[in-house]
Amino acid sequence: MFEAKIDANILKGCIESITAIVDEGKLRIAEDGLKLRAVDPANVAMVSFELQSDAFDDFRFVPKGAEPEAVPEAEPTTEPQVSEATEIGMDFRKLLDILGIGGREEVELELDEHAQKLFTRMGSLAYTISLLDSSSLRKEPKVPELEFPAQVIIETEEFRRTIRAAEKIGDHIALGIDGELFYMEAEGEMDKLRLGLRKEQLIHLTPGTLHSLYSLDYITAMSKGMAHAENITLNLGKDYPLQMEFEVAEGKGKVTYLLAPRIESE
Amino acid sequence: MFEAKIDANILKGCIESITAIVDEGKLRIAEDGLKLRAVDPANVAMVSFELQSDAFDDFRFVPKGAEPEAVPEAEPTTEPQVSEATEIGMDFRKLLDILGIGGREEVELELDEHAQKLFTRMGSLAYTISLLDSSSLRKEPKVPELEFPAQVIIETEEFRRTIRAAEKIGDHIALGIDGELFYMEAEGEMDKLRLGLRKEQLIHLTPGTLHSLYSLDYITAMSKGMAHAENITLNLGKDYPLQMEFEVAEGKGKVTYLLAPRIESE
Amino acid sequence: MFEAKIDANILKGCIESITAIVDEGKLRIAEDGLKLRAVDPANVAMVSFELQSDAFDDFRFVPKGAEPEAVPEAEPTTEPQVSEATEIGMDFRKLLDILGIGGREEVELELDEHAQKLFTRMGSLAYTISLLDSSSLRKEPKVPELEFPAQVIIETEEFRRTIRAAEKIGDHIALGIDGELFYMEAEGEMDKLRLGLRKEQLIHLTPGTLHSLYSLDYITAMSKGMAHAENITLNLGKDYPLQMEFEVAEGKGKVTYLLAPRIESE
Numbered sequence A, B, C: 001m002f003e004a005k006i007d008a009n010i011l012k013g014c015i016e017s018i019t020a021i022v023d024e025g026k027l028r029i030a031e032d033g034l035k036l037r038a039v040d041p042a043n044v045a046m047v048s049f050e051l052q053s054d055a056f057d058d059f060r061f062v063p064k065g066a067e068p069e070a071v072p073e074a075e076p077t078t079e080p081q082v083s084e085a086t087e088i089g090m091d092f093r094k095l096l097d098i099l100g101i102g103g104r105e106e107v108e109l110e111l112d113e114h115a116q117k118l119f120t121r122m123g124s125l126a127y128t129i130s131l132l133d134s135s136s137l138r139k140e141p142k143v144p145e146l147e148f149p150a151q152v153i154i155e156t157e158e159f160r161r162t163i164r165a166a167e168k169i170g171d172h173i174a175l176g177i178d179g180e181l182f183y184m185e186a187e188g189e190m191d192k193l194r195l196g197l198r199k200e201q202l203i204h205l206t207p208g209t210l211h212s213l214y215s216l217d218y219i220t221a222m223s224k225g226m227a228h229a230e231n232i233t234l235n236l237g238k239d240y241p242l243q244m245e246f247e248v249a250e251g252k253g254k255v256t257y258l259l260a261p262r263i264e265s266e
Helices: A008-019 A092-101 A158-169 A216-223 B006-019 B091-100 B155-165 B216-225 C007-021 C092-101 C156-167 C216-225
Strands: A004-008 A024-030 A032-038 A045-052 A058-061 A084-091 A106-112 A117-123 A125-130 A150-155 A172-179 A181-187 A191-200 A208-215 A231-236 A242-248 A255-260 B002-007 B024-030 B033-039 B044-052 B058-061 B087-091 B106-112 B117-122 B125-130 B152-157 B174-181 B181-187 B191-198 B208-215 B231-236 B242-248 B253-259 C004-005 C023-031 C033-039 C045-052 C058-061 C086-091 C108-114 C116-122 C127-130 C152-155 C172-179 C181-187 C191-198 C208-215 C231-236 C242-247 C253-259
Touching: A004 A008, A004 A032, A008 A092, A008 A216, A008 A242, A008 A255, A024 A092, A024 B117, A032 C127, A045 A216, A045 C058, A084 A092, A084 C045, A084 C152, A092 A117, A092 A125, A092 B155, A106 C045, A117 A255, A125 B155, A150 A208, A158 A191, A158 A216, A158 C092, A172 A216, A172 B117, A181 B191, A181 C045, A191 C092, A208 A216, A216 A255, A255 C208, B002 B006, B006 B044, B006 B091, B006 B242, B006 B253, B006 C191, B044 B216, B087 B091, B091 B117, B091 C156, B152 B155, B155 B181, B155 B191, B155 B216, B155 B231, B174 B216, B208 B216, B216 B253, C004 C007, C007 C045, C007 C092, C007 C108, C007 C242, C007 C253, C023 C092, C045 C216, C092 C116, C092 C127, C152 C156, C156 C181, C156 C191, C156 C216, C156 C231, C172 C216, C172 C231, C208 C216, C216 C253
Parallel strands: none
Antiparallel strands: A004 A058, A004 A106, A024 A032, A024 A084, A032 A045, A045 A255, A106 A117, A117 A125, A125 B191, A150 A231, A172 A181, A172 A208, A181 A191, A191 C127, A231 A242, A242 A255, B002 B058, B002 B106, B024 B033, B024 B087, B033 B044, B044 B253, B106 B117, B117 B125, B125 C191, B152 B231, B174 B181, B174 B208, B181 B191, B231 B242, B242 B253, C004 C058, C004 C108, C023 C033, C023 C086, C033 C045, C045 C253, C108 C116, C116 C127, C152 C231, C172 C181, C172 C208, C181 C191, C231 C242, C242 C253
């Protein structure tokens, strides 16, 4: 059983951070909130999403495991408090469409697991969405074990503005640290763009010397997904994946993007 | 002779309610104002439009019948006051284009019936539009005799918002009454949208049990034509045409749309 | 050596007045400011552009001629103060793109003539644009000797609004003077647009009787280039080129467009 209420605009921001990477995926509902982990169709980018139950005005979840027939009495577990989750196949693009219709209203969600439907209510408008067959969806990816030697925390708007400028130049972008300077660099045939921010212009910087190249298409999509966050945390390495973290739902949710590096041709 | 002045924005709203259904048509000018009745090319939707002469800042019309040579003296009529009308073939889409250029100005209209032209003046900008040959236009349709068992009066914005949401779901929409509840329902392959409003959430409702299905394309076009009206009146029946009425020109004009129902396939 | 600082928005307005006619051209940098003269690829329109050095917050230019090795000592000139200029090949469209990214910031320009690059800096964002090979660009056109019998000064917004209206009618526009009246006229197959302004509705008018026809495509492009100017000066003749002048950079720059007339087919 899952029933919840949340500000439609907050939910919209959350779903946008997911649709930046995937259109559909397996959403895990548990007592402590919602979770999703998914990779894009080309296996280049991954999104991890968490939304705490206290981001909701109302959140009620009773796992199937709480029903008597689902608990095999023969094998009593020593840790019965382990929270169980329900996994539903969601078309996030569709949910986003419908959230775009309402204004700053509250949206009510109600899961009918038996009928495999999610009921959505905004004022007098009710929207029923069929869940996707979980078996037809890609398996939840494993998060690779990564160690990032450096971290930069930057204002989202500065980052997004640079990405928009870079789109006019080329189709990849380099992110790097040079001593106490963080830089983003895009190069075209005729021109070159470079953002350079010193430690004191950033919220945080680990000094070092490293540099990686990424596909601009993916970073552009991701930069749209983070539109509502004030700051983003970039975890960086040398020719290494990029991890971007930011908060959603006024700090009660967290999104992490992971993006594979591109091999530099030179 | 026809000469008139009107707020350009008011006239724009009126013409938009016409172009929602037809691009061109026969506009009847009489002493009491303007009238039009036209059906769309596919014969699915009809618009009836009336704009009272007092919606104009200035309105002068002298029918051709008032000219001596046009009144055969041999046959004196007993009721010479019967107002005659002049019918002109108008390209409403073109008129709308030109009204979009001006701001909230006054527009002056002047008919040159001999040259078959309509002069339009907004400030120092004059626009002359050739009238369309009336014989090339479709005949004015007859309004079918209809009796609507139920009536709903609803805020236009609530109606339009539901239409916008329904467009994301499917290509038809059902309008119905179930007891004291008015509903609008759209169904796609995977999802379903439903607006339900109780009597007290509406301005008016005739309780009953009825339901009709309509093409969303037409209702979408109509919902754009009613953008400036605060409320709309829906006249409904069971598998029956839909009649939508609303005011234009601050209550000094009236638009009625009539839309044929679609047959439900199930 | 060229280094300068200027409000990004002011520079953007200037560059827009150039890109209305050409995408690229030879920009001449001298001690007193910047200059450009270019014709469009079809040889129908010409733009002359001047931006005074005092439009800049900071402007430093040392001509190559000031360097010792460039001044042949064997031939001392009698007037060594004659200001020399540097000519660079610019892709204005690209510069405009990048200026569109910044807000109302200051932009710093720095020329590296040796490397044939222009450095552009807005806050922490640096953009390096390769200069175009001057020899691949069209030669700077000569300004034809013209004498305009009449001049009209008109509010830019009135002019631009009429151009927007004319675009809906046809593909050319006539500009003329009839006694103390200035008019603009566009004719389509079915309709006709005319702006008529009497002397007292204009800032200036030379009475006369003249009339020329121009391609609307070009005037439309030019009317976009003048968006930031309050008034424009039209220099007119009978079946003669049109010269349009307006100020940019708060009066510290000047743009002149010249447009060849079209031959009237009737």
